[in-house]
Amino acid sequence: MDEEYDVIVLGTGLKECILSGLLSVDGLKVLHMDRNDYYGGDSTSLNLNQLWKRFRGEDKPPAHLGASRDYNVDMVPKFMMANGTLVRTLIHTDVTKYLSFKAVDGSYVFSKGKIYKVPATDMEALKSPLMGLFEKRRARNFFIYVQDYNEADPRTHQGLDLTRVTTRELIAKYGLSDDTVDFVGHALALHRDDRYLDEPALDTVKRMKLYADSLARFQGGSPYIYPLYGLGELPQGFARLSAVYGGTYMLNKPDCKVEFDMEGKVCGVTSEGETAKCKKVVCDPSYLQNKVRKIGRVVRAIAIMSHPIPNTNESHSVQIILPQKQLGRRSDMYVFCCSYTHNVAPRGKFIAFVSAEAETDNPQSELKPGIDLLGSVDEIFYDIYDRYEPVNEPSLDNCFVSTSYDATTHFETTVTDVLNMYTMITGKTVDLSVDLSAASAAEEY
Numbered sequence: 001m002d003e004e005y006d007v008i009v010l011g012t013g014l015k016e017c018i019l020s021g022l023l024s025v026d027g028l029k030v031l032h033m034d035r036n037d038y039y040g041g042d043s044t045s046l047n048l049n050q051l052w053k054r055f056r057g058e059d060k061p062p063a064h065l066g067a068s069r070d071y072n073v074d075m076v077p078k079f080m081m082a083n084g085t086l087v088r089t090l091i092h093t094d095v096t097k098y099l100s101f102k103a104v105d106g107s108y109v110f111s112k113g114k115i116y117k118v119p120a121t122d123m124e125a126l127k128s129p130l131m132g133l134f135e136k137r138r139a140r141n142f143f144i145y146v147q148d149y150n151e152a153d154p155r156t157h158q159g160l161d162l163t164r165v166t167t168r169e170l171i172a173k174y175g176l177s178d179d180t181v182d183f184v185g186h187a188l189a190l191h192r193d194d195r196y197l198d199e200p201a202l203d204t205v206k207r208m209k210l211y212a213d214s215l216a217r218f219q220g221g222s223p224y225i226y227p228l229y230g231l232g233e234l235p236q237g238f239a240r241l242s243a244v245y246g247g248t249y250m251l252n253k254p255d256c257k258v259e260f261d262m263e264g265k266v267c268g269v270t271s272e273g274e275t276a277k278c279k280k281v282v283c284d285p286s287y288l289q290n291k292v293r294k295i296g297r298v299v300r301a302i303a304i305m306s307h308p309i310p311n312t313n314e315s316h317s318v319q320i321i322l323p324q325k326q327l328g329r330r331s332d333m334y335v336f337c338c339s340y341t342h343n344v345a346p347r348g349k350f351i352a353f354v355s356a357e358a359e360t361d362n363p364q365s366e367l368k369p370g371i372d373l374l375g376s377v378d379e380i381f382y383d384i385y386d387r388y389e390p391v392n393e394p395s396l397d398n399c400f401v402s403t404s405y406d407a408t409t410h411f412e413t414t415v416t417d418v419l420n421m422y423t424m425i426t427g428k429t430v431d432l433s434v435d436l437s438a439a440s441a442a443e444e445y
Contacts, residue, residue, distance in 0.1 A: 045232030
């Protein structure tokens with residue numbers, strides 16, 4: 001281990017593994033270490049025995065739940081946009097050859113006490129029971145504007161500069177009701193709270209177009225895809241990529257201590273009495289706790305069920321977004337369900353997650369609106385974890401710390417953090433202008 005590296009990466013969470021892969025492809029000499037003896041860090045997947053041990057303190061789950069090895073329960077459950085940044089990153093790096101994906105059946109939104117399929121196009125808007133007759137026409141006109149909008153073609157802008165016009169002003173032009181604004185902003189554009197309304201509308205329009213493009217890509221019931229056998233496959237895919245390009249991996253390395261020189265710049269990492277020298281360190285917040293601050297908590301329920309979530313058209317995989325305003329909250333709640341069709345549970349079993357940013361001192365009770373949608377559950381577990389973000393200045397200490405995973409059940413925010421970190425580390429941007437239609441990976445889906 002007493003060698004010198006360009007970058008040492010600590011932790012094998014998805015963010016760290018993507019960065020390790022990208023940096024190795026760039027030709028940097030990378031050492032990747034983890035205190036655990038498994039890949040994935042906080043974003044790992046657990047079998048049933050591991051799940052039981054973590055939440056019940058024993059490893060003897062009831063026999064009626066099926067074989068432990070048939071379960072792959074994600075600790076940070078998230079779907080991927082079919083046309084989104086993570087899929088582009090997978091194709092750009094060719095990590096798709098290590099993974100197989102399957103489309104997600106349904107995308108729903110909670111409104112006025114019920115759940116509805118999310119309409120994403122002008123035609124779907126006309127059919128949606130979410131809106132009355134006149135509102136459907138207004139929504140259709142808005143959707144046509146978004147679908148036709150081309151940033152490079154001013155003729156499609158209808159005289160509006162979306163870098164200056166706020167989302168609230170754009171929506172007012174079409175006269176949309178508050179409930180329509182709710183599902184557009186939260187279930188289509190995937191904003192986590194309502195701050196977007198007073199920000200430039202271009203970001204929301206781009207997000208809506210991404211949703212519609214992703215939905216059209218596989219002609220399925222949702223814009224999302226998800227790996228067979230769960231998300232634990234993703235960090236390992238990027239770890240393989242790193243290894244192919246010369247990256248070195250060391251698991252089960254306890255007490256990884258980051259070392260600094262007299263100027264406060266990182267100079268190496270020590271574990272078990274050996275020090276590996278390096279120019280830069282990339283890590284999750286747990287490895288450099290004096291360089292992060294707490295920004296909140298995520299509370300999550302994990303349920304094992306024997307049926308799909310009611311009122312989702314028997315969907316074997318589904319996302320339901322509960323917008324903050326519908327619940328009187330400051331941020332959204334998310335329901336995520338997958339099943340044996342994605343090889344994450346035995347036949348006939350479903351895994352459902354309800355996630356939210358904790359807003360009270362009794363976070364478990366905050367999840368009730370989401371849990372009430374699930375119907376009967378065989379078992380339920382609760383997980384709460386703190387979220388951190390870096391407060392250091394990487395240009396001064398050469399430490400690049402990721403932000404903790406949020407409560408969302410999609411990957412767009414996660415990959416944005418990764419790509420920003422990559423640019424800070426290398427001074428370059430990742431070219432993600434890949435031809436999605438030509439990618440061999442598309443056949444995997």
